[in-house]
Amino acid sequence: xxxxxxxxxxxxxxxxxxxxxxxxxxxxxxxxxxxxxxxxxxxxxxxxxxxxxxxxxxxxxxxxxxxxxxxxxxxxxxxxxxxxxxxxxxxxxxxxxxxxxxxxxxxxxxxxxxxxxxxxxxxxxxxxxxxxxxxxxxxxxxxxxxxxxxxxx
Numbered sequence: 588x589x590x591x592x593x594x595x596x597x598x599x600x601x602x603x604x605x606x607x608x609x610x611x612x613x614x615x616x617x618x619x620x621x622x623x624x625x626x627x628x629x630x631x632x633x634x635x636x637x638x639x640x641x642x643x644x645x646x647x648x649x650x651x652x653x654x655x656x657x658x659x660x661x662x663x664x665x666x667x668x669x670x671x672x673x674x675x676x677x678x679x680x681x682x683x684x685x686x687x688x689x690x691x692x693x694x695x696x697x698x699x700x701x702x703x704x705x706x707x708x709x710x711x712x713x714x715x716x717x718x719x720x721x722x723x724x725x726x727x728x729x730x731x732x733x734x735x736x737x738x739x740x
Contacts, residue, residue, distance in 0.1 A: 623737055
């Protein structure tokens with residue numbers, strides 16, 4: 588009689604543990620898929636934004652979610668590195684657009700940008716933003732298939 592009670596207790600306990608492990612695995616998988624789909628959508632939307640205008644800030648909400656949920660740490664190292672680089676350049680572009688919008692592009696009577704040793708601006712802010720935009724367009728096109736591949740895993 589006691590053996591049946593003890594056996595029932597252990598079977599119930601292991602069933603509970605097994606169900607909890609399965610539920611957590613399914614939850615993690617669901618979060619991963621949702622975050623990857625959001626990243627794909629965000630990259631596509633950022634590409635559309637850039638096709639309309641170079642002078643519009645790009646979105647980073649899905650990237651922030653991917654970092655906060657830890658999904659980015661579970662990605663392949665090469666994909667993770669490319670995403671970090673991509674979103675660092677998106678942040679850089681967004682910050683440069685702020686300078687451009689508030690009129691700091693003209694600093695002390697000369698343009699803001701990369702200066703040479705004599706103080707002459709050799710690469711103006713508008714060109715830097717344009718170059719970033721061009722580089723981001725090609726990166727958007729190349730990263731979407733990698734994210735879709737990670738989504739299928």
